[in-house]
Amino acid sequence: xxxxxxxxxxxxxxxxxxxxxxxxxxxxxxxxxxxxxxxxxxxxxxxxxxxxxxxxxxxxxxxxxxxxxxxxxxxxxxxxxxxxxxxxxxxxxxxxxxxxxxxxxxxxxxxxxxxx
Numbered sequence: 210x211x212x213x214x215x216x217x218x219x220x221x222x223x224x225x226x227x228x229x230x231x232x233x234x235x236x237x238x239x240x241x242x243x244x245x246x247x248x249x250x251x252x253x254x255x256x257x258x259x260x261x262x263x264x265x266x267x268x269x270x271x272x273x274x275x276x277x278x279x280x281x282x283x284x285x286x287x288x289x290x291x292x293x294x295x296x297x298x299x300x301x302x303x304x305x306x307x308x309x310x311x312x313x314x315x316x317x318x319x320x321x322x323x324x325x
Contacts, residue, residue, distance in 0.1 A: 216237075216320050217310075217317040217318065217319045218234070218236045218237065218317065218318050218319075219315050219316070219317055220232065220234040220236070220241075220315075220317065220318055221234070221243075221315075222314050222315055222316070223245065223251070223311050223315070223316055224314070226243060226244070226251075226316065228245055228246075228247055228249075229245070229246060229247055229272065230245060230271060231243060231244040231266070231267040231268065231269065231271060231280065232267055233256050233264070233267035233268075236253075236307065236318045237320075239255065239321070240255065240256035240257060241253050241254070241256055241307055241318055242254050242255070242256040242266040242267035242269075243309065243316055243318060244267075244271050244291055245271075246271060246278050246291070250278070251309050251311055251316055252291035252292065252306070252309060253306065253308070253309040254266060254280070254289060254291065254294050254304050254305065254306055254307070255294070255305040255307075257304065258282045258284060258285075258287070259304065260284075260285060260287050260296070260299065260302060261282050261284030261285050263284060265282060265283050265284055266280055266282060266289065269281050269282050269283050269289075270283070270286075271291075274288055274297055277290050277292075277297065278290070279291055279297060289304055292306070293306060294306040305321050305322070306321070306322045307320065307321050307322060308320055
């Protein structure tokens with residue numbers, strides 16, 4: 210069951226996010242980074258890089274590490290799993306993830322997901 214429609218925020222049109230790129234948006238008062246992978250899958254993470262201590266993840270490098278879709282922070286290049294928010298370089302670090310979907314070409318970000 211999905212969250213009620215009131216908890217979804219329209220961020221932009223899918224085509225406004227470059228393939229293997231990201232955009233930042235304010236969703237319910239939180240800075241969220243929304244990413245589009247090479248296969249048009251969309252992911253949403255908190256934009257704040259806890260290791261770099263700055264809101265920069267939307268400007269990170271999107272790719273894969275093995276089979277894991279990830280974004281590398283533009284500051285120190287730590288990679289975060291786009292599906293879980295887990296830092297691939299430090300098991301103690303994780304960024305929040307958000308529900309995300311595309312409806313008629315519009316990217317919608319929902320509530321923050323519960324822990325791991």
